[in-house]
Amino acid sequence: DTGVSQNPRHKITKRGQNVTFRCDPISEHNRLYWYRQTLGQGPEFLTYFQNEAQLEKSRLLSDRFSAERPKGSFSTLEIQRTEQGDSAMYLCASSLVYEVQDTQYFGPGTRLTVL
Amino acid sequence: AQTVTQSQPEMSVQEAETVTLSCTYDTSESDYYLFWYKQPPSRQMILVIRQEAYKQQNATENRFSVNFQKAAKSFSLKISDSQLGDAAMYFCAYRSAEGGGNKLTFGTGTQLKVEL
Numbered sequence: 001d002t003g004v005s006q007n008p009r010h011k012i013t014k015r016g017q018n019v020t021f022r023c024d025p026i027s028e029h030n031r032l033y034w035y036r037q038t039l040g041q042g043p044e045f046l047t048y049f050q051n052e053a054q055l056e057k058s059r060l061l062s063d064r065f066s067a068e069r070p071k072g073s074f075s076t077l078e079i080q081r082t083e084q085g086d087s088a089m090y091l092c093a094s095s096l097v098y099e100v101q102d103t104q105y106f107g108p109g110t111r112l113t114v115l
Numbered sequence: 116a117q118t119v120t121q122s123q124p125e126m127s128v129q130e131a132e133t134v135t136l137s138c139t140y141d142t143s144e145s146d147y148y149l150f151w152y153k154q155p156p157s158r159q160m161i162l163v164i165r166q167e168a169y170k171q172q173n174a175t176e177n178r179f180s181v182n183f184q185k186a187a188k189s190f191s192l193k194i195s196d197s198q199l200g201d202a203a204m205y206f207c208a209y210r211s212a213e214g215g216g217n218k219l220t221f222g223t224g225t226q227l228k229v230e231l
Contacts, residue, residue, distance in 0.1 A: 031217065042119075042206050042221030043160070056218065091160065095217075102210075103150070104219060106160035 002027070004107035006092050012113045013082055020078045021110045025094030032075050033104060034067055035091040036060065043091055049075060050097065082114045117142045117209050121222035128197045129230050135182075136192045136225045138207030146212040149183065149190045150219070155203040163205070166190065168212070194227075202229045 005024045013019050025032050031050050035043035046065070047057045051072040061067075064082075069075040079086055089111050093104040118141045128134035140149070151163040166174045166183050173181050178195045194201055204226050208219040 033218070035219075040223070042208075042223050043219070045218035045220070048217055058218075093160075093219075102148075102217060103162060103165060105162065106152075108157070108159045 004092055004094050004105055006090075006107040006110050008110060009108060010111045010113075012115065014115050015082055015084060017082055018078065018080045019082060019112065020076055021090055021092075021112075022074060022076050023092030023094075023107060024074045025092070026096075026105055029094035029096050029105075030072070031095045031097055031102070031104075032069055033093040033095070034075070034077050035093065037089040037091055037109070038087075046077075079112075082112075084114050087112055087114045117144075117147075117211065117220050119207050119209050119220050119222040121207055121225050123225045124223070125226045125228065127228045127230055128194070128201075130197055130199060132197055133193060133195045134197055134227065136194075136205055136207075136227065138190045138192070138222055140188050140190065140207070140209050142188070142209065142211075144211055144213050148210045148212055149181075150208040150210070151179070151181070151190075151192045152206045152208060152221075153201075153203045154206060154224070160206070164192065197229050199229050199231075202227055 033048040034046040037043040049069040064080045067077045089109045091109045092107045095104045120139045147168045149166045153161045164176045182191045204224045206224045207222045
């Protein structure tokens with residue numbers, strides 16, 4: 001079991017550019033979640049997938065954000081026209097719906113800095 | 116909407132001593148799960164312990180135990196025999212079990228320092 005992996009680990013971009021992050025969940029986990037964490041705060045939910053279906057989106061997920069999980073395995077989170085307020089750690093988590101409590105396991109995150 | 120409150124931004128404990136981190140939450144639901152996650156300086160969130168609301172027995176994992184008071188909506192974490200490796204940010208989290216979605220709602224965290 002290799003755990004949840006995220007790439008890249010760090011991304012620095014200029015305001016207005018588009019960025020894309022990738023998350024690979026734990027093998028066979030059918031649920032995948034994206035959270036955003038700003039400095040000094042707890043993670044905030046953005047969206048989650050069960051298999052390839054996106055089942056819930058937070059109102060934090062503006063129309064500049066889009067997430068996909070095309071084959072029910074890895075997921076991508078894209079931010080278009082980045083703003084300085086998008087600077088944060090983006091965390092991915094996965095879970096197995098059949099596991100007791102459906103516990104979420106987190107990846108190391110992608111730290112985004114928008115200049 | 117559910118909220119989670121961690122009123123202690125920072126806590127310190129001497130090595131080998133015991134420390135308790137506080138967490139309260141607000142919900143109108145009767146069935147839910149509660150979690151404590153640890154986030155070391157490397158930033159990867161690690162599950163410490165979990166509790167089902169319908170279970171009266173407090174969860175225990177080695178040196179970590181919880182005091183779950185459902186009526187008071189309190190879920191504190193006790194760390195016994197503290198070790199240097201316990202130093203981290205600790206987050207309390209809530210998840211509905213009543214079809215309210217699968218998202219975790221986190222508190223703002225407590226930074227735990229372990230001193231020699």
